[in-house]
Amino acid sequence: MPASLCGTWDMISNVNFDGYMSALGISVYLRKIALRLKLRKVIEQQGDQYIIKTLSTFRNYAISFKTGQVFEEFTKGLDNRHIKSTVTWQGNKLTCEQVGEKKNRGWAHWVEGDKLHLELHCDGEVCKQVFKKNVNE
Numbered sequence: 001m002p003a004s005l006c007g008t009w010d011m012i013s014n015v016n017f018d019g020y021m022s023a024l025g026i027s028v029y030l031r032k033i034a035l036r037l038k039l040r041k042v043i044e045q046q047g048d049q050y051i052i053k054t055l056s057t058f059r060n061y062a063i064s065f066k067t068g069q070v071f072e073e074f075t076k077g078l079d080n081r082h083i084k085s086t087v088t089w090q091g092n093k094l095t096c097e098q099v100g101e102k103k104n105r106g107w108a109h110w111v112e113g114d115k116l117h118l119e120l121h122c123d124g125e126v127c128k129q130v131f132k133k134n135v136n137e
């Protein structure tokens with residue numbers, strides 16, 4: 001069993017978020033705002049049902065899904081695209097494939113020690129974010 005992703009996690013590093021956002025076609029204006037944000041992840045799980053919230057002072061975003069079942073995702077307030085997403089466990093990584101207009105789009109979450117890792121990819125761009133567990137929330 002992989003380590004639980006559940007909890008509240010606060011971003012401590014963010015590499016190539018700008019490249020990832022560029023690949024998604026986000027404007028320079030929005031990218032500048034987004035780059036300053038300290039994102040928080042709140043992850044809840046009941047069996048194979050998950051909720052992942054991405055929180056910030058600027059915008060929030062949430063998805064809810066069951067592993068192994070394709071779902072319609074609308075990336076509201078992000079790049080505003082409709083995509084078909086599927087989340088599955090690949091070893092210790094919770095991975096999502098996001099099929100739509102953008103090629104090779106998806107993400108993977110995993111836990112290493114007391115850190116939550118997230119790799120976001122789109123086209124050839126890979127963004128790497130690391131989060132530290134927030135034990136107060």
Ligand code: VL7
Binds near residue numbers: 060
């Ligand atoms: C979600 C943002 C940048 C537009 C606003 C920035 C506001 C806060 O897919 C993601 O998370 C997965 C895995 O944890 C679960 O949904 C990443 C943030 C990526 C892409 C687009 C900039 C405008 C960001 C919501």
